[in-house]
Amino acid sequence: MKLNVKAIPGAQRTEVMEWLNDVTVKIRLNAQPEKGKANAELISFLSKQLGLPKSCITVLKGTTSRDKVVGLSEMDWEALRSCLISTRR
Numbered sequence: 001m002k003l004n005v006k007a008i009p010g011a012q013r014t015e016v017m018e019w020l021n022d023v024t025v026k027i028r029l030n031a032q033p034e035k036g037k038a039n040a041e042l043i044s045f046l047s048k049q050l051g052l053p054k055s056c057i058t059v060l061k062g063t064t065s066r067d068k069v070v071g072l073s074e075m076d077w078e079a080l081r082s083c084l085i086s087t088r089r
Contacts, residue, residue: 002060003080005068009038014045016084025084039063046070050083 004024008017011028018026031041039059047054052074062068072080 001072001080003070003072005042005062005070007038007042007066007068009033009041009066014041016049019081019084033064036063039068042068042070046072050080 002023006020006024006026008026008028010032011030013028014030015028016025017028020026027042027045029038029041029045031037043054043057043059046052046057050057050072052072056073058071060069060071
């Protein structure tokens with residue numbers, strides 16, 4: 001499954017801000033966009049929130065962009081939306 005993410009790096013904390021549409025979620029990241037730190041934070045956050053191992057989460061597109069496409073194995077839309085509706089870290 002693929003998830004579109006609008007990443008906002010450099011935030012005070014990592015959290016889901018909102019769903020922009022049915023397939024895009026806006027997430028603040030407590031990491032700077034340098035040397036892959038923001039991507040690593042995104043993968044770590046999604047891993048914790050979704051209960052998936054980090055190895056099941058991959059940034060497929062947008063490694064140097066705020067607009068990313070993330071691949072999630074072993075996940076369906078119903079479970080994804082319920083996990084990310086009101087999560088805060």
